[in-house]
Amino acid sequence: MAVNYVNPLPKLCPKALLESAFEPMTLTQNPPTVRQQTGRTVGKSYQALVVMLAVSAALIGGIGTRLAYLQLVEGPYNRQLADDNRVRLIPRQPERGRILDRKGRTLAGSRLSYAVFLWPIANRQANWQPIVKRLSSILNIPEANIQKRLEQAGYSSPELLRIARGLSPAQVTALAEFSQQMPGVQVQAEAVRYYPNGDLAAHVLGYTGELSDEDLEQKRDQGYRLGDVVGQMGVESAFERQLRGQWGGQQVEVDGMGHVLRVLGEKTARAGSTVTLTLDLDLQQAAETVLGDRRGAIVALDPRNGAVLAMVSRPAFDPNLFSTYITDAQWQELQGKSYPFVNRALQGYPPASTFKIVTTTAALESGRYSPSTALRTRPYIEVGGIKFWDWNNAGFGTLDFRGAMAWSSDTFFYQTAMGMGHEPLIQWTRRYGFGRKTGIELSDEESAGLVPDPDWKRENLDEEWFIGDTINMSIGQGYMQASPLQVAAMFAVPANGGDLVRPHLLKDQEEARSWRTPVGLSPSTLRILRDGLRRVVAGGTGKVMNTPDLPPNAGKTGTAEDPPRKSHAWYGGYAPFDNPEIVVVAFIENSAEGGGGKVAAPMVKQVLETYFNKTQPSRESAPQSGVVSD
């Protein structure tokens, strides 16, 4: 029978195989052994079979138990997890509240734009590599950035992760073309912040941007999430809570590829509240135009309630840049400007001669001088061997307070300062609101300025207070620092009859509107201040303001020395003189064109013209030559 084993190919076998594999040929020679051995094998195999049956039964039983555990005991839980697999929450970003000017014109809104989202769980980590590479080339974002975002969210995150906003149509097309090769990448329309007026009021409005990693850590418990957009500056930041709104979401059912099959539920996002500002778009526009490309600031204020009608700071930036991904080139260009993100209206500078309002007040209220006081002005006065010159190096003869204000005679005020001493001056400086924040909502960006006093000087400069310090301070120089907004608030005091107001940006903020604190001026002091300021325009350093196009107005020029750089130019004024509605302060940092009367006053004039005559200044006409230099 062994013949059956004869293989048709024995000749091809290696010798060993031939001899071994076909052994049966020789085996049959030994039948008795065969039978015996077979018996033994069979007998053993019963045991083995029993063992195998037992093992099979145990295996089947074990698997049955495992199935029961997975499907019955943990079944509902597993089903829930599996449902989570296909049910995805697409967060819906709330539309950010709009920012309007006082007349309801849009300063900041939203527009639809396309954003790229990644769904991290859709791919395994290794499979993201080529996708990220392609995305990087389409979106012009470094690969590392995308990679980092993915790692932050976690590769198993089922939540959509936005990696780019504000796509161009070409980018949207490119992404759609490659969508087959890029599973887990989605393009969705979403609202992005839009500032229709470009860089207009950029510093007041601020900008929005995605939460930084550090901020996210702090704000996570407030409901912020990765990639959330927050106000980063200005009103956007100050009124974040009102503007932000509430996240909504869409529960959608998706297949494993991430395609939405149907919408299961929707929680609508609650849009942020509209914030109406006190700004007047026309006035703001005029102020922006007249300031032009100079470094500086213009602030317009309603002296009756502190409402900020315009606030310009230059250089500025286009906040729209930050609504989407800002490129390196754009960032470099911004950085090339001189601190474009600093709101100069809120930064401290020497207020120069505009400060003479405070000096006049202090001198009169100190009781050392009466409204009828007249002093002889000189080319200079010498104190402790130092000559303090009048600005024209000649003096103006004998002047009373009104005349001194009109001509901005430095030596007049030097003498009053020496006469009253530093204490009343410092006290009244504080009363006018200097040295502390005005209370405007942009307090994060506001500088308190500086009111120097002997303690401060000892502490910071380790020097005694000299009379020269009082003299410098009396003309708003030396260590004195005041922001254009503080200066505007100062002008509001004589304008509104002696009250300090709280500058504010939120239009319907009744508390701020009604907040008025009397500075404590006696009526005679107030009268002298008003007359003096009026005479500046009527026949003093601010004659450029004396124009038939404007109602009678009052103001004060100022030129702050900033050696070795050029001087800062100031002009603050209000109109109409008899019933003031508006205070405008213009400040030009290191003005190359001249002092306050020459550069700053014409700017204020044009802003006031816009306010009263509804005309817009043209860019060319911006600064007119002042008749009198400060």
Next chain:
Amino acid sequence: MSRRIRNSANHRRRPSPAAVEPTAGLRPVPPIIEPPQPSDRPSRSPVVPWESTPVDSWAMEARMLRWLTFLWLGLGLAVLFSASYAIADADFGNGLYYMQRQIFFGVLGLLGFSLLVSTPLRFVLGVADWLMLICLGLILLTLLPGFGTTVNGASRWLAIGPLPILQPSELIKPFLVLQGARIFGRWDRLSWNVRLTWLGIFGLLLASILLQPNLSTTALCGMLLWLMALAAGLPWRYLGGTAIAGMGAAILSVSLRDYQRDRIISFLDPWADPAQNGYQLIQSLLAVGSGGLTGKGFGLSQQKLFYLPIHYTDFIFAVYAEEFGFLGGLLLLLLLGAFAVLGLRVALKAKSPIHKLVAIGVVVLLVGQSLLNIGVATGALPTTGLPFPFFSYGGSSIIASLVSAALLVRVARESSSATVVSFARERGFGGDRRSSPPAPPKRPRKSLGSKSL
């Protein structure tokens, strides 16, 4: 030969005294019973010309195993249809892409099945060594750069010209069973020369599969050989030694290959790394678990919609469990259990140790592999790449599975022929078909089972 089988089987099915004339084998007795006419046998094999025995005259085990195989195959095709449609539609734009190929190989396998159940086992055994060596050669070929098709980091596939891709490590399984049976079934009568030669070949086979790398198939083949050796009654010291050596090799492989180690670690706690190493297992557990008691219904699996990777091959059980639930899982286990019991019964009844071992090997191959696969899908075992016989997509797998099942059915058929004589003697006992302790009385050497000895 075949007439003998036919007649004896006939007698068992209709145990009327007249039909069990001992002389039936020599000459039919027309007057007593209707002669078995060809027209009465519609189920005569259509593909195997020399097969003259109708299926319904086969031994009970053979018939039941045959139908269980068909049931298993049909169920598997249905599950594969559900599991593969979506992904085939997504990948190839043809939802039936995988089904068409599976059916093609299924038909091919069924042809082989019919051929094998009608072919005396000794013929197949006679060429088993050569077929196994050819498959081994193909496996070695996959290791050569340029021949092996690498999928997921493992070179398990061979593309032969225009032919579809071939997985020799699957195809070799039935021949490994046959050759293992030949060696271990006659262990005591083989010289050490022969024993060591074949053990060396088996070792080479395992090593080459391991190098593909394919740890799970290596482990399955190793366990298969070991269990067959155990059933053959090899000395315990050999078995213990190889078991330890096998474990050592497995540990070595795992410690050398990061991906295998990661899989085992992630199997212990898949949630530790849910997006990477644990992803497959978690998705499988979710699929199985969300099936609940009665399942989501045929075709309604969610996880097959691209959440669960390779759900139409190695993890097809997860889709089945999701669609048919715990009850479906129990029924499938029942099918496996029935197959195992029948297979082991066949092994018990088989006269020849070689046949016993073939039966045991096939049971281990089909049922054991299924259980391992289910264990993987349910997270009871580390994630490995074993296909589920008759369920998983794969031409080589389905052909190998059908060939294996055919071998078992053939063993069942041939075992029963050995009992005919004893039944004839014990006809008074009705259905008792166990072989009686005394040796078959008259023509034991002529029965097919003993011939191969």
